[in-house]
Amino acid sequence: MYDALRTEYRLSCPVRGEIGVTLSAFRQLERLPGAAHPAVYRIVFDCSCGGQHDGLVSHDDLDWAPLGLSAGSFVDLVTRRDAEVGEELADHAASRIRAGEWPWSFFCYPEGRPRAAFPSSFFLLAPGSRDAYGLAVRCPSCESTSINLVSQPHVDLPFHNDAEIGVVEHVFHADAERAVEEFRVELASSRFDARRLEL
Ligand SMILES: [Zn+2]
Numbered sequence: 742m743y744d745a746l747r748t749e750y751r752l753s754c755p756v757r758g759e760i761g762v763t764l765s766a767f768r769q770l771e772r773l774p775g776a777a778h779p780a781v782y783r784i785v786f787d788c789s790c791g792g793q794h795d796g797l798v799s800h801d802d803l804d805w806a807p808l809g810l811s812a813g814s815f816v817d818l819v820t821r822r823d824a825e826v827g828e829e830l831a832d833h834a835a836s837r838i839r840a841g842e843w844p845w846s847f848f849c850y851p852e853g854r855p856r857a858a859f860p861s862s863f864f865l866l867a868p869g870s871r872d873a874y875g876l877a878v879r880c881p882s883c884e885s886t887s888i889n890l891v892s893q894p895h896v897d898l899p900f901h902n903d904a905e906i907g908v909v910e911h912v913f914h915a916d917a918e919r920a921v922e923e924f925r926v927e928l929a930s931s932r933f934d935a936r937r938l939e940l
């Protein structure tokens with residue numbers, strides 16, 4: 742479940758019950774085998790209780806709910822009537838996408854160019870230095886893995902794309918476990934090269 746007004750996923754904490762979790766608090770995303778309609782992702786997230794938990798998020802919630810495509814209704818306090826916030830957000834998102842804006846983007850290092858992506862292409866995320874986040878993305882076009890260093894809003898807010906992002910000059914292993922190890926090593930190093938995302 743996703744709360745489009747707060748840009749948070751609703752997940753459960755064994756200590757605090759249902760809580761709001763931003764995309765930038767996700768640490769690992771993994772598509773579960775089987776269950777294709779919709780696909781389900783296992784999420785490991787950092788919780789406000791200080792712990793780290795697992796949660797399940799459907800593909801629709803992961804990629805489409807942040808664009809307002811299943812936000813439900815809310816009470817419009819000005820007009821005092823129920824308004825479909827989902828519809829309004831979805832119309833807004835659709836017109837921006839038609840205008841050529843990308844909800845999320847990253848720099849594909851092997852291809853040497855920026856690419857559009859969705860959260861389901863993200864698979865590892867970790868806080869780095871100076872308020873930046875290290876983000877491992879599996880490219881939807883060439884399927885290789887790139888690591889970018891981006892701001893928190895770049896991750897959490899659809900259509901907020903950093904003008905400049907960091908790119909690790911390294912081609913990662915296709916093997917997920919080795920990629921996790923390499924990701925940790927690269928994040929700890931300072932070999933990030935600033936690249937412009939020209940959108
Ligand atoms: Zn917790």
Ligand SMILES: [Zn+2]
Nearest residue numbers: 849852880883
């Ligand atoms: Zn690519």
